Amino acid sequence: MKPQRAKKFRRAGVAAVLAAVLAFGVSSSSWAYWSASATLPAVPLVAAVPTPSNFTCTSIPGGLLNIPPPYVRLNWEAASPATGWTYQVVLRTDTQEAVLTTTSARSYDVKGNLLSGVTGTLAIVVNALLTGSSQVYVEVRAIQTSSGWVSDPTVGHQIALSGGLLGGLLGGLRCAP
Structure with missing residues (x-):
């Protein structure tokens, strides 16, 4: 062949x-x-923005006769990595939410009482607390400055009028237990 x-x-x-x-x-x-069969590792398509950690609420006492009035100091640790973030301090009730400030600092003092002319977002606190219609919480969110992505909020800390109704009229705010 x-x-x-x-x-x-x-x-x-x-x-x-x-x-x-x-x-x-x-x-x-x-x-x-x-043929072959294998499981591919899952890769997230969107990275999560880390929530600020160790969020604390501290009641700062007022001076003699509540002048200056008591207020609330909020502190938190930076999202990781420590640079490239700003933070929103948010006031929240059952029905409302308002941004108190956007800052690059890792602490913020929430101050106010009715006699000192509370307006804007602090009016939400005073109104909710005076009417007893809602609890008021403060939270912090991290914002990545390069992308604008926003983290989930921290666990909220409840705040209240210092010394009840009269204390709220004259005296300011405190962290609720």
């Missing part, structure tokens, strides 16, 4: 075997040699 002719028979034989496999299918055991 000539070498040319042997090549034709070989090609024809390979083609016949391939046609038979395609026509009749491949057994599952022989298919295992041609």
Whole structure:
């Protein structure tokens, strides 16, 4: 047999075997040699912005006769890495939310009473606390300065009028137990 002719028979034989496999299918055991199964690691498509940690609320006592009045000091640790963040201090009730400030600092003093002319967002606190309609919480969110992405809020700290209604009129705010 000539070498040319042997090549034709070989090609024809390979083609016949391939046609038979395609026509009749491949057994599952022989298919295992041609396939594989593996679980790929899950990669998040969106990175989460870390929440500020160790968020604390400290009641700062007032002076003699509550002048200056008591107030609330909030502190938190930086989101990781420590640079590239600003922080929103948020006041929240059951029905309202307001940003008190946006700052690069890691502490903020919440001050105010009715006689000193509470307006804007602190009016939410005083109104909610005086009417007893809602509890008031302060929270902090980290904002990544390069992207503008915002973290979930910290666990909120409840604040209250210092010394009840009269204390709130004259005296300011405190961290609630």
